[in-house]
Amino acid sequence: MVVYKGEIIHERYGSGIDMTTRTRTWSTAKSIASALIGMLVDDGRMFLDEPLGFDWYPENRSPETDPRSDITLRHVLNMSSGLETIDNSTMEYATGSGLSYWAGASSVAGARSRALIREPGTYWDYENYDTLLAVYAMKLALGGEKAYAEYPRKALLDKIGMRNTLVSTDRFGDFILSSQVYTNARDLGRFGLLYLNGGMWDGQRLISEDWIKFSSTPAPATVGRGGQYGGQFWLVPEGRDDVPADAYSTNGNRGQYTVIVPSHDLVIVRRGLDYGRQGFSNWDLAREVIKAIN
Numbered sequence: 101m102v103v104y105k106g107e108i109i110h111e112r113y114g115s116g117i118d119m120t121t122r123t124r125t126w127s128t129a130k131s132i133a134s135a136l137i138g139m140l141v142d143d144g145r146m147f148l149d150e151p152l153g154f155d156w157y158p159e160n161r162s163p164e165t166d167p168r169s170d171i172t173l174r175h176v177l178n179m180s181s182g183l184e185t186i187d188n189s190t191m192e193y194a195t196g197s198g199l200s201y202w203a204g205a206s207s208v209a210g211a212r213s214r215a216l217i218r219e220p221g222t223y224w225d226y227e228n229y230d231t232l233l234a235v236y237a238m239k240l241a242l243g244g245e246k247a248y249a250e251y252p253r254k255a256l257l258d259k260i261g262m263r264n265t266l267v268s269t270d271r272f273g274d275f276i277l278s279s280q281v282y283t284n285a286r287d288l289g290r291f292g293l294l295y296l297n298g299g300m301w302d303g304q305r306l307i308s309e310d311w312i313k314f315s316s317t318p319a320p321a322t323v324g325r326g327g328q329y330g331g332q333f334w335l336v337p338e339g340r341d342d343v344p345a346d347a348y349s350t351n352g353n354r355g356q357y358t359v360i361v362p363s364h365d366l367v368i369v370r371r372g373l374d375y376g377r378q379g380f381s382n383w384d385l386a387r388e389v390i391k392a393i394n
Contacts (some may be wrong), residue, residue, distance in 0.1 A: 101285045103367040125281040126352030133277035134332035138311035145241045148174040152237045157213040175220040176230040177331045178319035182218035197228035200270045207270045224321040228278035235277045262287040285369045292358045292367035316348040343383045357382040
């Protein structure tokens with residue numbers, strides 16, 4: 101689906117799929133998590149550069165002596181927590197967040213049980229658990245189970261008309277906003293438009309421009325090493341000049357992309373079910389769409 105200057109100019113679906121079909125976003129959910137957290141930062145209820153503020157497992161140290169207590173919200177949103185590698189050591193479904201997807205484990209307990217192996221902020225390591233730590237901090241900031249359960253819909257989804265979107269929880273009621281959101285292309289188009297419009301929707305500011313800048317600015321640990329990741333959004337890699345440098349994108353497993361290109365007033369939504377290494381590129385897609393509309 102292509103949204104240009106606020107209007108859908110192209111929309112096409114595969115066999116058996118239409119505009120109402122809700123499918124899993126996979127890691128596009130991380131960008132939705134970032135928006136929800138950003139609203140609380142804007143309201144002064146969470147802080148990028150303060151420690152996450154919870155105890156870690158195992159509970160054999162005091163918070164004052166546990167080095168993980170120095171990990172901040174910025175660190176986890178930038179995928180630079182310094183915690184033990186799980187996903188990138190192919191252990192996601194053995195000891196990682198996959199256990200909460202398929203085996204009924206807590207998405208929070210596992211995230212809080214990783215050891216610190218590097219100084220926070222110094223090394224980029226894409227981990228579902230980093231997102232889930234940020235989401236747990238969001239839960240604590242909201243202050244109650246009811247407020248937490250209602251927050252995504254009240255704060256964001258209903259306000260921008262994402263009424264076909266379901267945010268899944270583990271069996272303990274914690275949102276699995278690393279990947280377990282179900283929605284359709286049009287709802288993701290609305291999400292992209294919110295960012296394209298600088299955080300404004302129907303004259304109301306939902307997300308600050310500062311938060312959008314954080315989301316679309318390379319994480320410090322990626323600078324000079326690809327620069328491909330911001331605050332739970334993917335960025336145009338360093339050295340790539342065939343796509344506008346201001347473009348940024350959600351990115352979910354098997355081909356789930358919402359690409360935002362402010363300089364061209366453009367949002368592109370691509371849903372897929374890719375298997376293996378098929379080589380689909382959201383940036384190649386953006387390049388070709390920009391050629392077509394210009």
